[in-house]
Amino acid sequence: MSRIVKVAMLGAGVFLSLITPVKATPWDNLSSEQLEQQLQAKFAEGNYSPKGADSCLMCHKKDPKVMALFDSTHGRLDNSKSPMAGLQCEACHGPLGNHNRGGKEPMIDFGPDSKLSAASQNSVCLGCHQQAKTQEWHSSVHNLEGITCVSCHQIHTANDPVLDHKQVNEVCSKCHRQEKADMHKRSSHPLQWNEMTCIDCHNPHGSANDKALKRATVNDTCYSCHADKRGPFLWEHAPVTEDCTSCHNPHGSVNDNLLKQKAPQLCQQCHVDDGHASRVVSQPGVDAFGGGRSCLNCHSQIHGSNHPAGSNFSR
């Protein structure tokens, strides 16, 4: 057996030895289906506590995370739409039933360790949050892939990180690692310094538009900050009008200006006309075709021109 194989086996052994169970809840012995059925039955029965949150806090008051709810919107006692103005803790965690007799009876719980399905967890939040921001949640890819509301949101806190523009990119990039790395390419939008956020363009709750964009099309999204490119121009450059991402990668590029490839190669992938565009540019920095701004040395108004003689975007 080669040394490499031995090392690999040793590594696998160490790896497997690290696999240990995660922490358990008192109802951890129930299967996901059993838990769901019990909670549905409890929910239908509606045996809520006669004292509301006071019953829950009798045991849970020592948990600072529980008490941090009162710093949040959901814990407000003076807000008629807050859970605390209604069924209180049980508005989200379901009716108490016999849970306070030993804590063995399951309650609705949330997060990665919950055995409840994502749809069941989210149904609690969607019971109240049916407004414009979450309108397209049901059809969203996040929902399709079983992402829970609490995958991104924290409830028992004064400041939900995903609602803080300084932290929202960090929350998104916990899953979207590729986009996080792309922020550091040669050119990118200023997301790495949180001067832009993922949710400036995308709606994480879903959207009727492609890529969960907030605007109807890619170009509409780009024009919301780059209104100078919107036109319409007297002379339109077709791939620009069609889709900004024909040439640009909005998440970042190894080329300048977020370009998928640099000139002249990018231009020559669409222009092979008369020996002018498709000439062999075998070296950069030697002549005006490959040096300086390359094709853009002459065709500077590449996003469209309003000059009567600007059909080739040179003026």
Add this chain to the structure above:
Amino acid sequence: MPMKLNLITLGLMAAAGQVAAADFGVMHANTSKVNTTDYQCQRCVNPTGLRGEVSVSTGWKSGDDIHSGNALGKEDSGWLGAVSGELHYRDGHGYQASAEAENLGLDSSRAHLQAGKTGVFKATADYRLLRHSQVTGKSPVWYSDNLLQPSTTDTRYPKLFTEREQIGAGLTLYYQDYSAFVAFNHEAKTGNKAASLIAANGVLNFAAPIDNKTDHFTAGLSANGDNWFSRLQYNGSFFRNDIGNLSLPYLDDVYAATPDNDAHQVSLDGQYLLDRTVVNGHLAAGRLIQDADLIQMDGNPLVNWNGEVDTRDARLSVSSLLTAKWRVNGQLSYSDRDNQGSVAEFAQLEWDNVNGAFKANVPLDITRKSVKLQSSYRFSRDVRLSGQYQHKQTERNYLEREDNREDNLWARLSLKPLDNLQLGVKALYESRDGSRYDASRITAPDENPLLRKYYLADRNRYGAELSFTHTPLSWLTLDINLRYAKDDYQHTELGLSASEDYRYDANLSLDPTADWHVYALASQQWINSDMAGSSNFATADWQGRIEDRFINLGAGFSYRWSSQLTVGADYLFANSESNTAIDSSDYGDYYDFSHSLELYGRYALSEQMWLKLSYRYERYYDTDDAQVAVDVITGLTTLGKLDHNYNAHLLMLSFSYKLP
């Protein structure tokens, strides 16, 4: 007994495979046995008054390259100061207000004010300054009052940068199930950008000034009931450019200004919930208008061009949770861009053998239709299969290809073989074809018939993804993602013919004790593209290959040394590189790299006050062999060699005060 009966009923339904999805929404709660007016909530707390924290920072920055301002907050070397903070106020009767500020005093900053009462109103005001610094150029040309003044003796050093300064305000009023909202945002954008024109003695690159303003206005009404939601909204955007057409001393109006434009859109959204099925609809109608005066010259028949584009968008989505385990989504969408701009013949200064010296402008129309079907089935808590099929159709006028059809199919299997191990496998296939590719259509009279433009061409795309997330210990998480995608332009002889993109991202996070947090990350990407060209209007006589490489590495930690002192460090390395080879000729250097380091210590003076001392180091280098000095190439005046090679440092001391 009722509890047992319910369980039996649910059990029977489960056995029949008909378990309805649970809906724990509070509106479905059985509250027949509870009287919430009896709740006293004696153990609850109701924090009121002011809370938050304010920070004042001062520091010293070294490093003169303006590009360093992007990372370190200030372009210039020397002393700097900044104010940040957030204050929140609650009065105990439903009113709340907040004030937030971030880096006021630096090149990029923002402030936000908000006040409101739930169910009554919300008012906001915003300020934002956003600066992006590129490079300092070198030019014998300077701008003054729409005139580009060349000089053979003076050299200027224009900064290429953009600065956006925004102010905005918004107000939303609520009444029962109705709300009305209005928002306004004004942006002033200034700076310089690289541009170029054809002058009498050759091509001239210059720093074109940026000075424009954009106003955005939004207003709307929304209403909702128990099972429905609707919203009517208007969006308006108005762009105004304060820079006119540019002239040279000996030639007027050689470079057209970006024209003013207006955009209007009215949209109507609606949603209806029927049990676990949701129907969404979206209708929008818009108009883009541009009627700026045209430059007057021989061969121009118009004083101003009546540019007008109408847009229409419609979407209909249905999402249904058929059973507790099976979700099905469907969507129809329609989007139309109808360019109503007038058409005229304009004299061109370049002659071609089809149009001669005159050419008509081409208003581009695009219509897109799409149908999408998605489904997700949860076999168990640990196994989920999801997928999507989408068909897109794009119709356009005046291009080589009038019609494109795209089919997209992906499937993803998510597995959780262990409580602390998640796996995901995704496969993707896309195919694009369409109507006959006609290279001789009106916009491309001299085009080589073998060319297939990559955004119109037939294409097959294959892709796969693998994700792995493992938490072997409660304090250790490792996740790895692998991706591969290949584009094959199977009928392309000239143009982009193939592209391959593969990458990995790996992250390790450790929290061995409550005092320690350690992380490391690594990411690499490779993109290889093949293309072909023809310099003699025939078959391919040269080949190009572009190899892009990207590396991103990082590591850091934070450690709570004592109850008063926390120290930490973050390091990041990034390297972008692109290698182009035309036949056997290599293009040379085109890459960048950066090292970013931050060391910090945070010391609590008391429960309310603390000091933070941080040191940041930024090393950045980029080069591009295409960039040359101002007059190296005959007939081309550049903005100089626009590259960077700098070390920048920032030492900052912050004092923060937290309200008791």
